[in-house]
């Protein structure tokens with residue numbers, strides 16, 4: 001079986017600093033994989049290399065068997081990799097529903113004549129986009145903010161809007177960079193349930209970065225631990241929690257709850 005995402009010996013340097021060294025990974029359809037490690041370990045850099053923000057200095061990224069190394073971010077998104085950002089990237093003065101609708105426009109099929117002349121196909125498709133956007137907002141529990149400007153939302157709600165936007169592109173692989181950062185313990189539990197539902201209903205693969213161990217351990221089937229750009233351990237949540245190298249380099253050192 002071809003892996004959904006396969007990364008071979010991916011390495012990246014920023015000038016003299018090697019942020020990631022010989023990173024290997026396979027994610028199969030529907031699998032939830034976690035990436036953990038201390039600040040500056042190279043986790044966000046890994047996402048930026050997969051999504052075309054940076055081109056690896058060495059190595060390859062294959063998605064559904066095709067080499068996507070060095071492709072532009074929008075090409076990679078169109079192929080089926082959605083993502084959220086550690087530092088939110090939302091249009092602060094656009095309303096919440098418009099955010100999600102805009103993300104659908106990579107998939108419309110009514111074309112230029114439809115856009116100009118308001119064909120029946122266009123009207124039908126616009127309605128579907130509106131309905132689908134609203135139901136995504138409901139899933140992420142931000143539907144009551146549909147007509148609010150993003151800038152006026154609480155931080156946790158902004159994070160959920162960003163996830164709904166990523167889902168609107170219909171990804172087969174979703175990359176989440178610290179999805180629960182800044183959330184309260186109650187919001188964290190909510191988010192675990194939302195991700196579980198999304199995963200079950202859309203059967204997507206998820207690759208997530210988190211410092212909140214409850215989130216990682218409850219959701220992930222497989223976890224990789226990155227320290228100074230190198231994988232020091234990988235395995236099931238139980239194996240990772242009990243691995244002395246991981247405890248020493250990461251788990252024992254931070255307030256991770």
Ligand SMILES: Nc1ncnc2c1ncn2[C@@H]1O[C@H](COP(=O)(O)OP(=O)(O)OP(=O)(O)O)[C@@H](O)[C@H]1O
Pocket residue numbers: 014017019037038039040041042043044045046086
């Ligand atoms: N654009 C850049 N230019 C130069 N150095 C960078 C750049 N982006 C990241 N780095 C460096 O690469 C290393 C890895 O950074 P990265 O952001 O990937 O870490 P991280 O594991 O996501 O950390 P955190 O948990 O704090 O988000 C760090 O030393 C960082 O300073």
Ligand SMILES: [Mg+2]
Pocket residue numbers: 043044045086
């Ligand atoms: Mg990061």
